[in-house]
Amino acid sequence: DAMVIQNPRYQVTQFGKPVTLSCSQTLNHNVMYWYQQKSSQAPKLLFHYYDKDFNNEADTPDNFQSRRPNTSFCFLDIRSPGLGDAAMYLCATRAGGTPEDGYTFGSGTRLTVV
Amino acid sequence: AQSVTQLDSHVSVSEGTPVLLRCNYSSSYSPSLFWYVQHPNKGLQLLLKYTSAATLVKGINGFEAEFKKSETSFHLTKPSAHMSDAAEYFCVVRREYGNKLVFGAGTILRVKS
Numbered sequence: 001d002a003m004v005i006q007n008p009r010y011q012v013t014q015f016g017k018p019v020t021l022s023c024s025q026t027l028n029h030n031v032m033y034w035y036q037q038k039s040s041q042a043p044k045l046l047f048h049y050y051d052k053d054f055n056n057e058a059d060t061p062d063n064f065q066s067r068r069p070n071t072s073f074c075f076l077d078i079r080s081p082g083l084g085d086a087a088m089y090l091c092a093t094r095a096g097g098t099p100e101d102g103y104t105f106g107s108g109t110r111l112t113v114v
Numbered sequence: 115a116q117s118v119t120q121l122d123s124h125v126s127v128s129e130g131t132p133v134l135l136r137c138n139y140s141s142s143y144s145p146s147l148f149w150y151v152q153h154p155n156k157g158l159q160l161l162l163k164y165t166s167a168a169t170l171v172k173g174i175n176g177f178e179a180e181f182k183k184s185e186t187s188f189h190l191t192k193p194s195a196h197m198s199d200a201a202e203y204f205c206v207v208r209r210e211y212g213n214k215l216v217f218g219a220g221t222i223l224r225v226k227s
Contacts, residue, residue, distance in 0.1 A: 006157075033214070033215075040220075041219070041220075042204060042217035042218060042219050042220055043158070043204075043217050044217075045214055045215070048214065088155075090157060090158065092158075092215075102160060102163070103148075103160070103215060105150075105157045105158040105159070105160075106157050107156055107157035108155075108156070108157045110155065
C-alpha cells in the first residue's frame with residue numbers, strides 16, 4: 001500500500017548529539033511536512049517542502065534543519081538536541097494539486113533526549 | 115488568520131452512548147476543515163474533511179460532522195461510542211496562505227465500559 005513511512009518509530013539520543021529522523025513516501029506527493037508534537041500538545045508545523053522549495057516556519061529554531069534529496073525522502077536533522085526537543089515528530093505529505101487534496105501522515109518518530 | 119478552538123480538553127462517555135466533540139473555527143473565508151484522530155503513540159488518521167461541498171460530512175468509523183457557518187462550528191459526532199474510539203481528536207483548519215494545517219489543542223475522548 002502507498003504510504004508515508006517514518007523511521008525509526010522510537011529514537012533515543014544524547015543531549016547535544018546530532019540526530020536525524022527520516023520520512024519516506026510512496027505516494028509521489030509534491031509536498032512534505034514536518035510537525036513537532038510535544039506531550040499533550042497539538043502538532044506544530046516546523047517546515048515543509050513543495051518539491052525542492054524549502055519553507056521554514058518563522059518560529060522554527062535554527063537547531064532544526066531539513067533535507068529532501070528526492071521526491072520520496074525527507075529528513076529532519078536536529079543539530080544539538082536539548083531536553084526540550086523531546087517530542088513526537090510527524091511527517092505528512094500532500095499531493096499539491098488542489099488545496100483540498102488530502103494530507104497523509106506517517107506514524108511518527110518519538111524522540112527521547114537523555 | 116485561520117484558527118480552531120476545541121471547546122473541551124477531555125470528554126468522557128459510556129460505551130454505546132453518543133459522542134459529541136465540539137470545535138469552533140475562525141476564518142475570513144470559506145474554510146477547509148478536518149478532524150483527525152490519534153491513538154496513543156500513533157500517527158494521525160483522517161476521520162473526515164469539509165471542503166465546501168455538503169455541510170454534513172460522513173467519515174470513517176461512523177463519525178460525522180456538520181459545518182454550520184452561522185455558528186462557525188464543525189462539531190464531530192457519533193451515535194454510539196465504542197471502546198476503540200478512545201483516543202485524542204484534533205479539529206484542524208487549512209491555513210489559506212501557504213496551504214498548511216492549523217491544529218486545535220485536541221480533545222481526549224475516554225470511553226467507559
